[in-house]
Amino acid sequence: MNSVQKTYRIASIPGDGIGVEIIKQTIRVLKRLEELLGTFNIEFHNYDWSSERYQNTGEYIPTGGLESLKNHDAILFGAVGSVDVADHISLWGLILPIRKMLGQYVNVRPIRILPGLSSPLKDCSIEDLDWVMIRENSEGEYAGQGGITHEGTEYAIANDVAVFTRQGIERTMRFAFEIALSRPRKHLTMVTKSNAQRHGMVLWDKVFHELAPHYPEVKTDKMLVDAMTVRMVLKPRSLDTIVATNLHGDILSDLAAALAGSIGVAPSSNLNPTRQFPSMFEPIHGSAPDIAGLGVANPVGTFWCAAEMLAWMGETKARSSLMKAIECVCAAGVRTKDIQGTSNTFEVTEAVIRALEKELTN
Secondary structure, eight states: OOOOOEEEEEEEEEESTHHHHHHHHHHHHHHHHHHHHOSEEEEEEEOOOSHHHHHHHSOSSOTTHHHHHTTSSEEEEEEOOBTTBOHHHHIIIIIHHHHHHTTOOEEEEEEEOOTTOOOSSTTOOGGGOEEEEEEEOSSEEEEEEEEEESTTSTTOEEEEEEEOOHHHHHHHHHHHHHHHHHSTTOEEEEEEOTTTSTTHHHHHHHHHHHHGGGOTTSEEEEEEHHHHHHHHHHOGGGOOEEEEOHHHHHHHHHHHHHHTTOGGGOEEEEEOTTOSSOEEEEESSOOOTTTTTTTOOOOHHHHHHHHHHHHHTTOHHHHHHHHHHHHHHHHTTOOOGGGTOOOOHHHHHHHHHHHHHHHHOO
């Protein structure tokens, strides 16, 4: 076994519900992978930022918490959401501040059908659905601009201002073009709603068309978001890399995950491409309070997140080994109920660990 070459400091934020369970099992997998490869070491630092903490203290993130996160190489996030706290409070109290303050302006969601899984789309094969969705992650409808006038009266007026800056659009577009260029098909589809939203979305279109000539090897096309939902369902093979605004990317990526078999296996990466601050890796599913504590949550989405985190840190061998193990286990039928299996969270985890041991000790 090789001597340890590098130590990574990872902030672990389990959050709520099944997030606690899947992060626990993901850490087990990563620690075993660390032992088997012997080329890196991971130090996990737990942050108990949850809805329970919010109810007890009035805040998710304590004073100085975001500064503390900057001392890590990456963040592994579980899920947030509780029946006792309104969704907009948990979102704006935890996830969005992290994304904004740490400059995680790109959200990347790889979407494909894992071996052993099937798409609800008729006759859709593994080759037909293999996408990467690039979502702008800091602006748009999630910029937080707006307010309520005459709140609590019958004359209440509420508005949310979608904010689009040329800088924010361009840096996301360039990232998307680079991803498309790195993929075999070299095809980028841009999604907006510029026929109805004639200012911000039109700026999106303009920047996209200005950048396209700088990437002559990348084939491009444009879709309105409503038409895009139809194309994703009827012509999945026609898509490859997709770039979309914050809100549209959020919605479309959930649809994409369902088309690929289950939202329970889908990962996402909140990236700071400058690497000035750490990036955050989280499954796209929620906290699922209805099954929390039952030990039946699907850990695959978080395992895949861990693989993406390893790749982002430069541990390509570890990433490849973990993805092979995930695919092997899914193909063998060791799956949770949401993907037509009978195994529980722990059993899936044990199977992934055994697959890693089989590959890396032979």
